[in-house]
Amino acid sequence: MSGAARCLLCMDTHGSWQAPPSSHTALPRMKQESMSTSAMVTGKGDTIIAVARSRRLRSLTHNFAELQEVAERKDAEFKIRLANTEGRRSQASYLIKRRYGWRGYQVSPLAGAPADRITLAAFDGEISIATITIGLDSSSGLSVESLYPDEVKMLRASGASLCEFTKLAVDNMVRSKPVLAAIFHIAYIHAHRIRLSTDLLIEVNPRHVKFYQSMLGFTVCGAEKLDPKVNAPALLLRLELSHAEAEIARLGGRRELADSIRSLYPFFFSQSEERGIEGRLLSLG
DSSP states (O other), X not given: OOSSOOOXXXXXXXXXXXXXXXXXXXXXXXXXXXXXXXXXXOOSTTEEEEEEEEEOOOOSOOOHHHHHHHXXXXXXXXXXXXXXXXXXXXXXXXXXXXXXXXXTOOOOOOOSOOTTEEEEEEEETTEXXXXXXXXXXXXXXXXXXXXXXHHHHHXXXXXOOEEEEEEEEEOTTTOOHHHHXXXXXXXXXXXXXXXXOOEEEEEEOGGGHHHHHHHHOOEEOSOOEEETTTTEXXXXXXXXXXXXXXXXXXXXXXXXXXXXXXXXXXXXXXXXXXXXXXXXXXXXX
């Protein structure tokens, strides 16, 4: 795949979020998870946050002992960390290769991070379940310029401070909007609130465009092109980060709205949580 490895989500061919096939049967429905966006900002190692996952289980039994066991179960956690060690980068690279490889895309492993790039990874225990790389505009340019040099040049000329998100992958066994929202929000905090980027660029397959438009507010920024490195179509999308900031202020942390509006922002952190995460990122350098 090209240097701007496409953002790959668990979506169907129409860009809609797709639940696991087994969710149509009775038993797996009991296991569907609702993750609280209440984040605990930790100070241990390179963990940025640990997010509690509260399970809502619908019991099919009246056995008191079993009901009590469910009630007393402690919340599990997924943790988002900097992929700043060889082991973490290796795990993230394996997830990227597995999620992109089945489509026939060729992707390079994550290398040691240069100053203008960082990689985040979400972990369930020690297993990587999601990853994203944030790239800042610099003298070495952006990965999306390989297909869209004119569009990037025009945005720079307009005064935009650009960044890009690449190599986004979520484990197909997770398929969780809260995991995606958490890792995307932290990437936004680094790019916009800390590094002061104003506009985000991503390169996606055209079948995913509707998801990014309706769920996050992206707009199409370039014509569809064939990426010769993967022999697949690509589109350049742009998100004005001032729009994301306004949506986070309006909807962040308001999970109760997730079922009534088509947006990923209710799964984002609240503004108070965002400030804590920003402080944690700054402390990690």
